Structure formats: C-alpha cells, structure tokens
Amino acid sequence: MDHVALDVSGTSDSIHDRKRTKSLRRLWNQLSKCQRSCIYTIVIVLTLTVFYLVSTESERTQISLAESANENKKEVLHNIRNDPRDVDTVFHDNDSEGQVLEEPGGLEADSNRNQVLLPPKVVKKFAGPTTARQEAVVKAFKHAWQGYKQFAWGHDHLKPITEGYSDWFGLGLSIVDSIDTIYIMGLTKEYKEAREWIEKHLHFDVNRDVNLFEVTIRVLGGLLSIYHLTQDRMFLTKAVDLADRLLPSFESESGIPYSDVNLFTRKAHAPKWSPDSSTSEVTTIQLEFRDLSRITGNPKYENAVSKVSLHIHNLEKKDGLVPIFINANTGQFRSYATITLGARGDSYYEYLLKQWLQTGKTIDYLRDDYVTSIMGVEKHLTKRTVPNGFLFIGELLVGGKDFKPKMDHLTCYLPGTLALGVHNGLPESHMKLAEELLTTCYQTYAQQPTFLAPEITYFNIQGENSNDMYVKTNDAHNLLRPEYLESLWYVYQLTGNKTYQDWGWQIFQGFENYTKVKNGYTSIGNVKNPLNVRPKDMMESFFLSETLKYLYLLFSDDPKLIDLDTYVINSEAHPLSIYSS
Numbered sequence: 001m002d003h004v005a006l007d008v009s010g011t012s013d014s015i016h017d018r019k020r021t022k023s024l025r026r027l028w029n030q031l032s033k034c035q036r037s038c039i040y041t042i043v044i045v046l047t048l049t050v051f052y053l054v055s056t057e058s059e060r061t062q063i064s065l066a067e068s069a070n071e072n073k074k075e076v077l078h079n080i081r082n083d084p085r086d087v088d089t090v091f092h093d094n095d096s097e098g099q100v101l102e103e104p105g106g107l108e109a110d111s112n113r114n115q116v117l118l119p120p121k122v123v124k125k126f127a128g129p130t131t132a133r134q135e136a137v138v139k140a141f142k143h144a145w146q147g148y149k150q151f152a153w154g155h156d157h158l159k160p161i162t163e164g165y166s167d168w169f170g171l172g173l174s175i176v177d178s179i180d181t182i183y184i185m186g187l188t189k190e191y192k193e194a195r196e197w198i199e200k201h202l203h204f205d206v207n208r209d210v211n212l213f214e215v216t217i218r219v220l221g222g223l224l225s226i227y228h229l230t231q232d233r234m235f236l237t238k239a240v241d242l243a244d245r246l247l248p249s250f251e252s253e254s255g256i257p258y259s260d261v262n263l264f265t266r267k268a269h270a271p272k273w274s275p276d277s278s279t280s281e282v283t284t285i286q287l288e289f290r291d292l293s294r295i296t297g298n299p300k301y302e303n304a305v306s307k308v309s310l311h312i313h314n315l316e317k318k319d320g321l322v323p324i325f326i327n328a329n330t331g332q333f334r335s336y337a338t339i340t341l342g343a344r345g346d347s348y349y350e351y352l353l354k355q356w357l358q359t360g361k362t363i364d365y366l367r368d369d370y371v372t373s374i375m376g377v378e379k380h381l382t383k384r385t386v387p388n389g390f391l392f393i394g395e396l397l398v399g400g401k402d403f404k405p406k407m408d409h410l411t412c413y414l415p416g417t418l419a420l421g422v423h424n425g426l427p428e429s430h431m432k433l434a435e436e437l438l439t440t441c442y443q444t445y446a447q448q449p450t451f452l453a454p455e456i457t458y459f460n461i462q463g464e465n466s467n468d469m470y471v472k473t474n475d476a477h478n479l480l481r482p483e484y485l486e487s488l489w490y491v492y493q494l495t496g497n498k499t500y501q502d503w504g505w506q507i508f509q510g511f512e513n514y515t516k517v518k519n520g521y522t523s524i525g526n527v528k529n530p531l532n533v534r535p536k537d538m539m540e541s542f543f544l545s546e547t548l549k550y551l552y553l554l555f556s557d558d559p560k561l562i563d564l565d566t567y568v569i570n571s572e573a574h575p576l577s578i579y580s581s
C-alpha cells in the first residue's frame with residue numbers, strides 16, 4: 001500500500017503546478033473525440049487493474065499476518081517446552097498442575113478429518129517417590145543409569161560387567177525407551193540429559209535394517225508416550241520422522257507388514273531366517289501408529305495398521321487362537337505353526353483388548369475376538385499341575401495337535417490384561433483366571449532359590465514326581481523381564497490388594513541380590529543356583545523402560561499414579577492416550 005500513497009503525493013511548488021495544469025488542459029482540448037474516449041478507456045482499465053492488484057495484495061498481507069501471528073504463538077509454546085530450564089517448572093511448579101495447554105494448531109489433529117474427540121492436552125506432573133519401596137526402585141534406576149551413562153551413552157544397551165555397550169539398531173534404545181520412566185520417577189537431572197540426547201543425537205537416517213515391531217513399541221511408543229506426558233513437540237517431530245521411515249514395511253501384497261525395514265533406504269523385507277512374519281509382531285504396532293494418526297490428523301499410519309487387524313480378524317482361527325507365523329505375501333497363517341501365549345503369540349491377544357479400549361470401546365470385533373480367544377485359552381491351553389493343582393497355560397504344537405506343558409515367562413503378562421478387561425466390563429470369570437495365573441507365575445519365582453523366574457517353566461501334569469514345575473538347564477536364564485511385575489501392578493491397581501505389592505517387593509529383592517553388579521544390572525544365565533547365577537553381561541532397555549517402571553508404579557501409595565481409565569499402556573510400558581472412538 002505504501003507505494004500507492006507515494007504516487008498521489010506531489011510536489012509542494014503550487015505555482016509550477018498551476019502552470020502545468022493549464023497547458024495540460026490546452027493539450028486535452030486539441031484532441032479528437034475518438035482520441036479522448038480512447039484515453040478514457042485506458043485510464044479506466046488502468047484504474048481497475050491497479051485497484052484489483054492492490055486489493056488482492058492486501059488480502060494476502062492479512063493472511064500472512066495471521067499466519068505469522070500463529071507462528072509466533074507456536075514459537076512461544078515451542079520455546080517454553082524446549083527450554084531445558086523449564087524442566088524444573090515441569091517437575092516442581094505445582095500451580096500449573098494439570099494445566100491444559102492451548103491447541104497450537106498446525107500439526108494438530110484436524111477434527112474434520114478424523115471425527116475424533118481428542119483428549120485435552122494436559123502436562124502431567126509427577127512429584128517423585130512417596131514410599132520407601134519407591135525410593136529403593138529409584139535408587140536402582142539411578143544405579144543402572146549411572147553405568148549406562150559412563151560406559152554406553154548413546155548406544156542401545158549397557159554391558160555392565162565388561163564396561164562396554166552393544167548396538168542392535170543404533171538408536172540409543174536405553175535412552176528413548178526409558179525417558180518416560182525417568183519423567184514418572186521425577187528425576188529432573190536425568191530427564192534433561194535424556195531429552196537433550198534425543199533432541200541433538202537421535203537421528204533415524206541410519207543405513208541399517210531394523211525390526212518393525214521392536215522399533216515401534218520401544219522407540220515410537222517411547223516418543224509418543226513422553227510427548228503425551230510433557231506435550232513437548234520435539235518428541236512428536238521425531239516420532240513422525242521415524243514412522244514415515246517404518247511405513248514402507250506395509251507395502252506387501254497382503255498388507256501384512258514385512259518384519260524388517262531399512263530406515264535409510266526405506267526398503268522392507270521378510271526376516272533372513274524365514275519367509276514369514278511373527279503373528280504377535282504384526283499385531284503389536286497398532287496402538288502406536290493409530291496414536292500418531294490421531295495426534296497429527298494424518299490418517300495414513302492408522303490406515304496401514306487397521307488393515308492388518310481387520311485382515312487377521314477375517315482369517316480362520318482355532319477358537320480365537322492364532323498360529324505364531326503369518327506370510328506377508330500370501331497373508332495366510334503358516335498352518336502347522338505353534339499356538340502359544342508366549343513368544344510370537346502373546347501380544348496379539350493383549351492388543352485386541354487394548355485397541356478396543358484405545359478406540360473408546362467402539363470397534364466390536366476387537367472385543368469379540370479377544371473374548372473368543374480367552375474362551376479358546378480356557379478350552380485348549382489351561383491345565384492344572386500335580387500335586388498342587390496350579391493352573392497354567394501350555395502350548396499347542398503342529399497346528400493344534402499336541403499339548404506341551406510349557407509356559408514362557410512372557411505369558412505372565414496375561415493376568416494383567418485379563419484384569420484390565422474385567423475392569424472394562426468383560427466377563428467376571430476372567431478375574432478368577434487372572435488370580436490363579438498370578439499365583440502360578442508367583443510360584444515360578446518363589447520356587448527358585450534366587451527368587452527369580454526362569455525364561456521357561458515346564459509343569460508336571462502326569463504325576464511322575466512330587467514337583468509341580470521344573471526348569472531345563474537351557475531355559476534357566478532371567479533377562480530382567482517385566483511381564484509378571486506388569487500383571488501385579490494391573491491387578492493391584494484394579495483390586496487394591498496389597499499382597500501383590502509384597503510379592504513385587506520379594507522379586508525386587510531377587511533382582512537386587514543376584515543381578516545387581518558394580519555398573520548396573522545384568523541378565524543372568526541360571527536362576528537355579530544362587531552361588532553361580534552366570535551373569536550374561538547385558539542390561540536390556542526394557543529393564544529401565546518396563547521392569548523398574550512397573551515396580552515404581554506398584555509400590556506407589558496412589559494406585560492410579562498412571563490411571564488405567566486415562567491411559568492405555570503399550571507392550572513396552574509406554575502410556576498412550578485413550579480416545580473416544
């Protein structure tokens with residue numbers, strides 16, 4: 001607009017002006033009628049053109065002004081959250097506890113596109129430990145973190161005995177996986193360190209094949225969870241970049257994802273050892289990808305994973321039970337594969353229930369498939385031991401023909417999932433099953449002199465001797481796994497029965513006595529011999545992400561420290577939002 005105003009303002013010499021006006025009028029009178037109307041036309045056209053240009057320009061200016069105002073607002077929010085000093089506010093400023101943040105716009109969900117009511121954006125605050133047992137768990141976390149920081153910082157896992165590290169995906173797994181644990185425990189200094197590493201050093205353009213499932217539950221889940229808790233958009237930006245690199249996994253003929261994908265070339269393929277994907281892997285990525293779609297308003301992530309669930313829903317099953325392998329090209333189960341609630345089967349069942357909860361109990365087939373599968377478990381997989389009648393879950397081999405009285409420790413996640421279902425209106429009878437399994441899993445710990453469960457336990461169903469359970473030498477290791485502690489926390493939160501806190505405390509003592517080493521905690525090779533546990537020199541990221549988190553939650557005075565009516569927790573202990581549909 002400024003240049004138009006300049007043209008209008010003329011010279012200040014008025015005499016000169018008047019002279020010029022006179023000679024112009026004389027010139028005008030000399031023109032023919034045709035010439036004059038020609039000039040009129042030109043003037044009118046020019047005026048109209050100028051008017052048009054000016055008005056669109058000003059419209060554009062207004063839009064860009066509005067945009068930059070928006071940007072500023074975003075920038076302010078962004079800066080608030082990116083300022084490391086603000087971490088103190090996040091932890092200690094109780095005035096703004098539960099403060100609802102303004103919708104920043106932009107990346108945020110476009111409600112027209114999704115038709116989903118988003119939960120309010122709340123920065124969640126945690127005050128730190130309030131019980132002596134929680135303090136002990138925080139001390140354990142700090143001990144593990146110290147060793148990781150000193151010898152493995154930025155690498156996936158700490159090797160605490162040789163004072164080294166190991167890289168699996170090269171994504172700083174221990175940091176990304178544990179940052180929400182750190183936040184929930186109220187560890188300000190550790191939170192700053194972890195956040196800064198993620199912001200500056202977590203890059204996904206690594207030329208390496210990664211496992212879709214593992215990276216989804218640990219890294220994508222970890223980023224989304226800390227984003228939900230803090231509303232810090234730096235984590236969301238990382239999550240979007242990662243998910244875009246994982247998406248090519250779904251470009252198979254059937255839509256069932258390949259197990260591996262290269263984050264740099266974005267090329268996906270089946271695992272080297274088999275043409276098949278694991279059933280639990282392709283069905284344990286839905287919570288994370290859906291959550292990302294709901295946050296960003298971009299439906300492509302959710303579409304890819306919903307298609308997988310629907311495809312599997314339509315396949316034939318044995319009373320709701322699924323074989324543990326599925327071919328990404330044909331989209332069919334491997335027919336003679338094992339049926340188990342342990343490795344490669346477990347979280348298929350878990351995510352049926354949790355997806356149903358995440359979507360506000362609106363997708364009926366998920367609930368129905370879950371309830372059917374639990375009936376299948378009771379019909380085909382549960383048996384009792386001799387002589388004490390402990391209920392356990394076994395496996396079916398060769399596509400369902402042979403029963404094997406063997407239970408992975410992984411299966412001990414099930415009591416927690418069952419209790420969560422009952423809390424949400426599913427059959428009461430599931431609670432009885434949950435409590436019995438909780439007792440059996442407790443026995444797998446209590447019957448070992450280290451008070452630590454082995455990876456796999458076998459059960460006595462023939463009455464050949466007087467032991468209910470036994471452990472093979474090759475199965476006697478303990479990888480610091482969380483599944484049983486997870487179940488104890490669920491059942492404790494939902495029943496308030498403090499016996500489960502005491503059980504968790506006994507197990508924690510087992511970890512303290514036999515897995516704690518100078519620079520952290522280590523997996524061990526033998527739970528059967530307290531005098532020689534054979535340390536394996538490896539601290540898995542799930543020890544920080546899950547095992548210590550569930551212990552911390554279990555020992556809280558407030559069973560709803562992470563409320564199961566607000567959060568659905570992914571398979572790697574990362575809390576995500578529950579939506580209304």
Ligand SMILES: *[C@@H]1O[C@H](CO)[C@@H](O)[C@H](O)[C@H]1NC(C)=O
Binds near residue numbers: 450509513
């Ligand atoms: C672990 O150590 C504590 C303290 O020394 C002891 O009371 C407890 O019995 C030990 N537990 C096991 C399973 O060794």
Ligand SMILES: *[C@@H]1O[C@H](CO)[C@@H](O)[C@H](O)[C@H]1NC(C)=O
Binds near residue numbers: 435498499500
């Ligand atoms: C708490 O759980 C234990 C172990 O399952 C059980 O023996 C006890 O009866 C329960 N207590 C209550 C009050 O339900």
